[in-house]
Amino acid sequence: MIALLGAAMALAEANPGHVFRYSAPAGTRSVCLAGSFNNWSKEANPMRLQADGTTWSIDLPLAPGKFQYKFVVNGETWITDPGAPSLDDGNGNTNSVVIIFPPGYDVPARKGDGTITYGVVNHLQTLPALNWDRGWLTLTLQARPNDVERVSVDIQVGTGKRQKVVMADRGGDEFTTNYVASIPWNRTEPVRYDFELDDGGRGPGIYDRSGFWYQKESDGTSADERFVLDPKTYHPFVPPTWVQKSFIYQIFPDRFADGDKSNDPPGTVPWDSKPTWYTWFGGDFAGVREHLDYLKSLGADCVYFNPIFEGPSNHRYEATDYKRVDHRLGTNAEFASLTKRMSDEGIRVVLDGVFNHTATDFFAFADLLKNQQKSRYLDWYHVTSFPVEVKMPPPYVAWFGFASMPKLNHENPAVRDYLLSVPDFWGKTATIAGWRLDVPNELPFDFWPLFRRHIKAFGQDKWIVGEIWGDGSPWLKGDMFDSVMNYQFRNAVLAFVAHGTASPSQYWSDLMRVEDAYGTQVSRNMMNLISSHDVPRILTECSGDARLARMAAMLQFTWVGAPSVYYGDELGMEGAKDPDNRRGMRWDLVTANNPFLLTYKALSQLRAGVPALTEGDPALIATDDKRGLLVFRREFANQWAVVGVNRSLEKQEIHVALKGAAKVWRAWNGAQSVQFKNEAQPSAGGQVTVTVEPLSIVVLTPKEQAAAQSSMLSESRHSSLVTSHLSHPIGAHP
Numbered sequence: 001m002i003a004l005l006g007a008a009m010a011l012a013e014a015n016p017g018h019v020f021r022y023s024a025p026a027g028t029r030s031v032c033l034a035g036s037f038n039n040w041s042k043e044a045n046p047m048r049l050q051a052d053g054t055t056w057s058i059d060l061p062l063a064p065g066k067f068q069y070k071f072v073v074n075g076e077t078w079i080t081d082p083g084a085p086s087l088d089d090g091n092g093n094t095n096s097v098v099i100i101f102p103p104g105y106d107v108p109a110r111k112g113d114g115t116i117t118y119g120v121v122n123h124l125q126t127l128p129a130l131n132w133d134r135g136w137l138t139l140t141l142q143a144r145p146n147d148v149e150r151v152s153v154d155i156q157v158g159t160g161k162r163q164k165v166v167m168a169d170r171g172g173d174e175f176t177t178n179y180v181a182s183i184p185w186n187r188t189e190p191v192r193y194d195f196e197l198d199d200g201g202r203g204p205g206i207y208d209r210s211g212f213w214y215q216k217e218s219d220g221t222s223a224d225e226r227f228v229l230d231p232k233t234y235h236p237f238v239p240p241t242w243v244q245k246s247f248i249y250q251i252f253p254d255r256f257a258d259g260d261k262s263n264d265p266p267g268t269v270p271w272d273s274k275p276t277w278y279t280w281f282g283g284d285f286a287g288v289r290e291h292l293d294y295l296k297s298l299g300a301d302c303v304y305f306n307p308i309f310e311g312p313s314n315h316r317y318e319a320t321d322y323k324r325v326d327h328r329l330g331t332n333a334e335f336a337s338l339t340k341r342m343s344d345e346g347i348r349v350v351l352d353g354v355f356n357h358t359a360t361d362f363f364a365f366a367d368l369l370k371n372q373q374k375s376r377y378l379d380w381y382h383v384t385s386f387p388v389e390v391k392m393p394p395p396y397v398a399w400f401g402f403a404s405m406p407k408l409n410h411e412n413p414a415v416r417d418y419l420l421s422v423p424d425f426w427g428k429t430a431t432i433a434g435w436r437l438d439v440p441n442e443l444p445f446d447f448w449p450l451f452r453r454h455i456k457a458f459g460q461d462k463w464i465v466g467e468i469w470g471d472g473s474p475w476l477k478g479d480m481f482d483s484v485m486n487y488q489f490r491n492a493v494l495a496f497v498a499h500g501t502a503s504p505s506q507y508w509s510d511l512m513r514v515e516d517a518y519g520t521q522v523s524r525n526m527m528n529l530i531s532s533h534d535v536p537r538i539l540t541e542c543s544g545d546a547r548l549a550r551m552a553a554m555l556q557f558t559w560v561g562a563p564s565v566y567y568g569d570e571l572g573m574e575g576a577k578d579p580d581n582r583r584g585m586r587w588d589l590v591t592a593n594n595p596f597l598l599t600y601k602a603l604s605q606l607r608a609g610v611p612a613l614t615e616g617d618p619a620l621i622a623t624d625d626k627r628g629l630l631v632f633r634r635e636f637a638n639q640w641a642v643v644g645v646n647r648s649l650e651k652q653e654i655h656v657a658l659k660g661a662a663k664v665w666r667a668w669n670g671a672q673s674v675q676f677k678n679e680a681q682p683s684a685g686g687q688v689t690v691t692v693e694p695l696s697i698v699v700l701t702p703k704e705q706a707a708a709q710s711s712m713l714s715e716s717r718h719s720s721l722v723t724s725h726l727s728h729p730i731g732a733h734p
Contacts, residue, residue: 257287
């Protein structure tokens with residue numbers, strides 16, 4: 001056997017540099033590189049003008065992976081690279097793409113060839129590669145696809161016997177495959193472990209130089225080169241558990257309901273007007289209070305408010321005063337009373353925190369405009385030239401170049417102290433369950449652990465969710481956020497349902513790529529959305545096809561995480577890009593026979609009535625791309641559910657092997673019924689056969705929830721390698 005003595009050897013070669021070049025017109029002042037590798041920051045990677053006077057370039061070290069990017073010209077204009085391939089990111093944007101392959105990928109990977117591309121083999125003792133959740137320790141090791149026959153972890157708990165556990169292939173992408181194993185651990189004894197990779201190459205009855213050990217980097221002080229996990233120093237990440245059971249409802253305050261005409265701003269437009277960036281509709285807290293019964297009838301038990309603080313715009317994403325609610329909505333006292341009433345009614349409140357930039361009439365910037373270089377708040381912002389004026393282009397750093405949103409200087413301790421006082425103020429003033437953070441990727445990483453400490457001082461159950469459109473892993477290690485807005489889930493749903501560009505197997509792969517990027521407990525509290533104030537509504541994305549839009553909702557309510565519904569989606573509202581997606585709430589559509597409303601209410605009841613749909617982890621049963629079918633299960637402990645998805649326009653049958661009878665819950669796009677329940681009995685061969693209507697789902701659950709243990713898998717998802725109770729008759733990817 002060949003030992004890899006140290007994790008560092010797995011990444012022995014430095015990240016290769018990639019040269020980005022852009023030929024800009026004469027007179028161009030600046031070009032910067034922004035992309036998924038720097039969280040789309042248009043300041044992080046400035047490019048240099050070369051001697052020819054037109055070519056701008058930068059040599060940027062990148063880890064292996066697929067990255068999207070654009071060039072930002074003169075700080076404002078975003079341009080794709082004419083010399084690179086491009087793709088639609090699922091949100092209406094076209095971005096350039098670059099692929100960086102790991103070292104050694106120029107040679108094809110083959111099992112049994114006696115070699116392993118060890119430069120990509122990796123295990124880090126951080127989420128998600130190392131995770132403890134609900135009594136189970138889960139370890140993940142990455143290797144090159146199709147490169148190894150088997151991966152095992154050699155593990156020892158305390159002074160017990162060492163055991164070798166074969167790791168399951170959880171798939172991955174074109175660069176890496178994830179191998180996963182879980183063992184029970186009560187966090188009282190230390191754990192030692194390392195990994196064995198078997199290439200599969202065999203001589204006459206023996207391994208033929210095909211085995212490799214992967215161990216931690218030796219520090220020279222110990223002969224034991226295994227990874228060690230000490231329960232005294234290891235602290236697992238435990239997000240608020242209420243989130244996974246929640247139905248989140250997003251309210252854009254100016255557009256939900258106008259309950260008090262006396263606070264309507266001058267020029268308020270009729271409720272059914274076409275929205276613009278500058279129109280006011282008059283929505284307020286009184287309107288929310290009037291419709292609490294409506295929210296309860298939906299089953300919504302958490303409301304996420306877009307910004308409510310005093311500000312000059314209808315969206316309030318630039319604050320004039322962080323410690324006063326906008327006078328057009330009500331008063332601080334009214335808001336405190338509303339949140340108390342909502343809490344009493346079982347509805348939590350999540351606020352929108354915009355801590356990257358302010359309004360120009362915010363006290364600090366107003367003083368800067370007045371006193372210029374002599375302002376005591378000069379260092380609160382990034383001034384580039386004087387005089388400081390609100391104009392385009394602004395003589396200061398501003399969010400996305402908008403002069404109305406000057407960016408704060410977060411390196412200034414006074415700025416940090418003020419921003420951290422905001423959640424302290426509202427934590428004492430109103431009944432707040434959590435915060436959604438606007439553009440958090442544009443603030444320094446070291447600010448967010450401070451923010452977390454202030455939020456969690458009001459209770460460990462307070463929730464922190466960041467607006468991260470891509471991979472949120474850097475913020476989800478347990479020291480910053482609890483969750484992110486799951487736009488990656490939305491992208492997968494759009495491709496599979498709305499646009500029809502992804503097969504069931506691709507959809508599953510997209511979901512599991514996101515699932516495996518986080519810890520299981522993190523995935524369960526993801527904010528799963530299919531519409532928001534920043535993107536077109538789901539019905540519009542589905543080109544007005546109501547069946548597809550309702551099917552997208554069905555997927556949202558049966559997947560891992562908390563469904564987040566943008567106001568009016570449950571009524572079938574349409575809306576293109578901002579500001580069209582911010583129309584006034586269509587209260588005229590609240591009728592007893594609105595198929596959208598019936599569907600959302602049914603899905604809410606289904607999810608609330610099936611514990612596996614809020615707590616269960618996912619596992620694939622089967623896909624059939626030709627028939628448009630996907631069947632997967634959600635399970636934890638004694639609870640389970642099987643979800644059958646039919647993306648086709650034809651009725652389809654699915655066959656699942658169960659030990660006993662099952663309830664059949666149907667979310668059906670038919671004209672007569674949205675959802676009903678019946679019972680399915682297994683055949684003599686132990687199979688339950690169920691018909692799935694076109695563009696619909698079915699959910700199979702135990703006939704009696706209490707009997708779940710004897711009905712199907714008797715252990716948690718950590719025995720997911722044991723699939724003998726499930727059949728895969730529809731083929732592909734069992």
